[in-house]
């Protein structure tokens with residue numbers, strides 16, 4: 001095989017099983033899937049960059065806002081206690097579980113926020129038809145690396161399970177921060193639906209070559 005004639009930018013590797021495919025233009029609404037394992041390789045959705053950017057901006061704002069509002073409120077025995085997200089995370093802060101504070105804070109606050117910021121940094125100039133910022137390839141690579149480590153949804157499920165257990169002891173009400181974090185999870189689902197790593201790399205590549 002004459003490998004010198006292959007243009008690397010015309011190849012697309014499956015992120016799951018590494019099988020190489022020849023890329024082709026995807027028509028609107030179409031999805032390209034791996035021939036071996038079915039993983040999504042590329043999709044063309046109208047305004048994919050706009051939608052991904054909008055989702056990332058929304059998430060960055062919601063994550064920061066969620067830190068300042070009550071997460072849950074407990075009513076029992078004539079007293080009311082409210083806890084913020086930071087209180088909830090710091091609940092692990094004593095004894096052997098202390099390192100868990102950092103891990104939980106990273107998974108539900110720091111990593112989702114860093115990923116949203118990296119996407120905003122990458123996509124913001126592209127949205128307005130300008131050249132990407134200098135570190136856009138690094139930022140976009142970071143956003144892709146962090147994707148599997150953003151675990152707000154697992155935390156929300158854990159909180160719901162815990163609330164069901166204590167519902168018999170005290171009256172529990174969910175604060176605005178809980179709903180903000182739930183919104184983050186839903187927006188992430190929408191974002192992943194519209195997200196096409198390949199399309200964004202193509203756009204970044206066009207600018208760096210020019």
Ligand SMILES: [Zn+2]
Nearest residue numbers: 014017034037
């Ligand atoms: Zn595959």
